[in-house]
Amino acid sequence: GAVVSQHPSWVICKSGTSVKIECRSLDFQATTMFWYRQFPKQSLMLMATSNEGSKATYEQGVEKDKFLINHASLTLSTLTVTSAHPEDSSFYICSATRDRGPKGQYFGPGTRLTVT
Amino acid sequence: SQELEQSPQSLIVQEGKNLTINCTSSKTLYGLYWYKQKYGEGLIFLMMLQKGGEEKSHEKITAKLDEKKQQSSLHITASQPSHAGIYLCGAAESRSNDYKLSFGAGTTVTVRA
Numbered sequence: 001g002a003v004v005s006q007h008p009s010w011v012i013c014k015s016g017t018s019v020k021i022e023c024r025s026l027d028f029q030a031t032t033m034f035w036y037r038q039f040p041k042q043s044l045m046l047m048a049t050s051n052e053g054s055k056a057t058y059e060q061g062v063e064k065d066k067f068l069i070n071h072a073s074l075t076l077s078t079l080t081v082t083s084a085h086p087e088d089s090s091f092y093i094c095s096a097t098r099d100r101g102p103k104g105q106y107f108g109p110g111t112r113l114t115v116t
Numbered sequence: 117s118q119e120l121e122q123s124p125q126s127l128i129v130q131e132g133k134n135l136t137i138n139c140t141s142s143k144t145l146y147g148l149y150w151y152k153q154k155y156g157e158g159l160i161f162l163m164m165l166q167k168g169g170e171e172k173s174h175e176k177i178t179a180k181l182d183e184k185k186q187q188s189s190l191h192i193t194a195s196q197p198s199h200a201g202i203y204l205c206g207a208a209e210s211r212s213n214d215y216k217l218s219f220g221a222g223t224t225v226t227v228r229a
Contacts, residue, residue, distance in 0.1 A: 004158070032215065043204065043219040044159075093158055097215055105215065107151075107159040 023094030030096035139205035147208035
């Protein structure tokens with residue numbers, strides 16, 4: 001149990017376009033979802049915390065107008081990269097929690113975004 | 117936010133040999149988590165430690181948290197090719213915010229047959 005999926009697994013888009021990434025909890029209700037970004041050979045950097053039905057909380061330095069997060073249901077959160085640029089190319093990973101405490105944080109398989 | 121240092125950055129070990137990875141923080145760790153990641157994939161939860169001096173084992177992997185709760189080690193005994201990957205330690209931001217994690221840079225483990 002506690003499976004988190006992401007879609008798409010990889011995407012290539014042109015500079016200036018927008019891309020939406022979905023994060024779904026398949027067999028549990030996710031009270032909180034997190035969006036991370038990971039550059040090659042670097043650690044995960046938390047971008048934002050998303051709670052169902054409320055606005056996402058963004059980490060310092062993350063542009064909320066560029067990275068739009070919507071957590072419309074207890075099983076789905078979306079990250080939209082607006083007006084993407086090559087520097088937005090990265091590996092984006094989401095995670096979801098169902099219980100209080102990180103041991104309940106389950107990670108998706110990630111989405112590789114390449115902006116050309 | 118919590119800053120975690122992992123060492124070594126990478127290591128190569130002969131199959132059957134043991135290896136140890138360290139994770140150090142300048143602040144008290146309210147919860148220390150070990151994950152494994154294969155390149156380009158998500159994270160697999162390995163273990164969580166909360167109490168000073170705590171030690172947990174699962175199959176051939178043992179994780180310890182020191183008494184001061186500022187350093188943790190992950191030890192793999194008799195490594196196998198399946199142990200290859202990137203190991204990340206993550207720490208809770210604070211006692212009250214224990215579901216939000218900061219991560220170390222990771223340790224890349226290569227197991228040679």
